[in-house]
Amino acid sequence: MATGYDSLLSSPDGANWTRHTNVTGASEFTGAVFGHSTFVVVGSSGSIAQFAPILTSPDAATWTHRNSTATCCLDDIAYGAGVFVAVGSDESGRFPNPIETSTDGVKWTQRSSGAPGHLFGVAYGNGTFVAVGESGRILQSGFVALPKLEIELVDDTLLISWPASVSDAVLEMTDSVVTAKWVPVPNCPVVVGNENVVTLDATGAAKFFRFSRPGN
Structure with a gap:
């Protein structure tokens, strides 16, 4: 434009x-x-x-x-x-x-x-x-906080969702909060209604998730 x-x-x-x-x-x-x-x-x-x-x-x-x-x-x-x-x-x-x-x-x-x-x-x-x-x-303006992640376990599938209006954040994951080696999740989000939804395999080692803004 x-x-x-x-x-x-x-x-x-x-x-x-x-x-x-x-x-x-x-x-x-x-x-x-x-x-x-x-x-x-x-x-x-x-x-x-x-x-x-x-x-x-x-x-x-x-x-x-x-x-x-x-x-x-x-x-x-x-x-x-x-x-x-x-x-x-x-x-x-x-x-x-x-x-x-x-x-x-x-x-x-x-x-x-x-x-x-x-x-x-x-x-x-x-x-x-x-x-x-x-x-x-x-x-x-004041800091615009990112929304909370909604996490749901369905059988062996993990569903992670957040508002689709949020476009400036990256969903990251790590297997240890001690070493904190955060990497983007491998699957891209799919818009379902008003939500972004990421589907992940819930089997295997424990995983931790967070939102991150580029540059932060």
């Missing part, structure tokens, strides 16, 4: 791009991200009398407008730990610096750090969101 002034483009390979001319409702698009099996873009309405545009798509071709609570402008968006975070400015003065969050890209909740000033960018990594803005302002 790429965004710009009155432009929304998608590409399957980064070399060949398609401009989506049927997308309206924004004077410019300023940020795009993918998470929860959904593309989400944000932008500016160009007027303090209108809410900032938020659009979602499952395939980067068909787009749906969502209800924003921020007036005028959202400048960037990030996704991590199952949460979308969008930041920008509110020219109406109702909120000092709008921060909007959503778990699915559809329903959005207004947040605020309480500190005045325009926020230009946001990123996620190592379990936390960081936003930057005017006057050298840097904001950091």
Whole structure:
């Protein structure tokens, strides 16, 4: 995905791009991200009398407008730990610096750090969101904890599950918490409903499991 002034483009390979001319409702698009099996873009309405545009798509071709609570402008968006975070400015003065969050890209909740000033960018990594803005302002959210693993034994099969919305963690295993040589589990998770599920052979030596974020 790429965004710009009155432009929304998608590409399957980064070399060949398609401009989506049927997308309206924004004077410019300023940020795009993918998470929860959904593309989400944000932008500016160009007027303090209108809410900032938020659009979602499952395939980067068909787009749906969502209800924003921020007036005028959202400048960037990030996704991590199952949460979308969008930041920008509110020219109406109702909120000092709008921060909007959503778990699915559809329903959005207004947040605020309480500190005045325009926020230009946001990123996620190592379990936390960081936003930057005017006057050298840097904001950091609290650590986003990983969910607990659900483990079920069915005959000789071990079923390990966690919310499918969590996309930034790796399931690891070890046969000893003393030596703690953690390695990724050999089987890939399968999405079942709203859960990621890994199936493992429960026979043999005891195993210990944990979540780990890359870089931690």
